[in-house]
Amino acid sequence: MLKQVEGSAAVAEAVALCRPEVICAYPISPQTHIVEALGRMVSGGQLAPCEFINVESEFAAMSVAIGASAAGARSYTATASQGLLFMAEAVYNAAGLGLPIVMTVANRAIGAPINIWNDHTDALSQRDCGWIQLFAEDNQEALDLHIQAFRLGEELSLPVMVCMDGFILTHAYERVDLPTQAQVDAFLPTYEPRQVLDPADPVSIGAMVGPEAFMEVRCLAHAKQRQALELIPAWADEFRSIFGRDSGGLTHTYRLDDAETVVVALGSVLGTIKDTVDEMRERGEKVGVLGITCFRPWPSAAVRAALSQAKRIVVIEKSLAVGMGGIVSNNVSASFAGSPDLVHTVIAGLGGRAITRRSLQKVFEEAIAGRLDGLTFLDLDHAMVERVLTREREQRRTGPIAEAILRDIGVVAAKIG
């Protein structure tokens, strides 16, 4: 059914249609609306049988999800930013134990400086933790990916993170097609755990494993993630046959035929990129787009194939590997047969800075003209950075950096862009 709703409400309804049995969460912006909506569904009796467990922290949220999943319950939680970091130890455990928890990450920057706005630093900090990581381009895909995530995770006994841009998607009202219970039931079978804590048939889960077997357990986690590369496209096809739309899959390509310049990105910025590419195509520029839906496992073959004709690649990424550069671009370079010099990293939108068509077009045109550096910060105030560096060269007690910059620029009251 078509509805005009907030992204968080759409995701909550999709999660409810997946018949979760345990939901536990600790509130943190911009994830809060999702679990609030689910909490209302549980307390109102619309979502049953399901237990909603209030916990005292994100660490507890993931720990409860681990316990519930080990007991054979379909388990769901959601978090963002510092919340994801706070639960990190348990996040690794969920993957290492092979428990198919589904978690929404409403992507938000990581402090310090404290910042509640969107970027991908939170999810990408956990890229090697063993969870499958899927990134939604819009709210329709966000809700669809949750349905796919439960099936994928439960089939492989792996946890799945569904990443959606905080605020930009979670708080946006847009049209979504909410599936029926019958459609979801046809796609998502009842959870049949490979391992379950059952008093009638006791097992231990979480044994200490020494050097004699640890490598093998790790290698099996890798093997399972590689299996996901086969399942994800197949299930995207099945999803289309039941729900009548394309959602999920490993990657999305847009106007890639004959594209000499390929822009690579994750998440909601793909929409703005596509509109920019349309404008440039009208002027005859051969630009195309590769959207990464599945970031972990990394779809190396699909990326390699999509980039096979590219003369240059621009990776727009909302994260920064401090001291190194791009995270996504590093992965892209590893899957690109051409020279790594042809892969340009553009760090954009950190801490919620708006990514506009105008700025994207400028950076794409610079790439085409051969003037784009290997690493660029989109719309950076270079003078501001230089001022701080100069001050630090000249004096010792320069004080805290963030506060000094805020003093330099003055108060920005409700800046539009």
Next chain:
Amino acid sequence: MFQVRIHGRGGQGVVTATELLSVAAFREGRHAQAFPSFGSERTGAPVVAFCRIDDRPIRLREPILAPDALIIQDPTLLHQVDVFGGLAKDGYILINTSRSFEELGLGDFIAGFRRERLCTVPATELALKHVGRAVPNAALLAGFAAVSGRISLESVIAAIREKFPKKVAEGNVAAANAAHAFVVEEMQEAARAKAG
């Protein structure tokens, strides 16, 4: 694509206004995208929210930098925030005030604008009367429907009833009807003055 930017202060229902507008547009079969500019959500702090309306799916996620219409929920922002940034001369402006553009000190600014696309409505007064709280958002949307013709009053009212519990909804519907009538009267008066 038609782009609306709403300026106001925390607590005035700015974000809800864009959500209502998107629901109203959706009810008319259009695609719509409403989203706030997120800041520290304090009562009284300047807030801006956006709504795009189109006949095809909307992919663009940038803030609305060049709006086709502006709704200003709090005239005290006029000299504090660049509320008119990016607005073209053929754009719509709707201000929540009982004063005129000239009385607000905007006489020079609006020279060159299409006068029939500019209007004021005392939405806070109407909200206080009909809702009992200073929440001008629903009344302003009805005023916007009247001045722009981009959305129908019926769709705005349906969106209000979808969003709010019955009692709150009916107060807002009454405020919306009053605001719509006010703007229609204001436009007729302007047309008579022009003809006369």
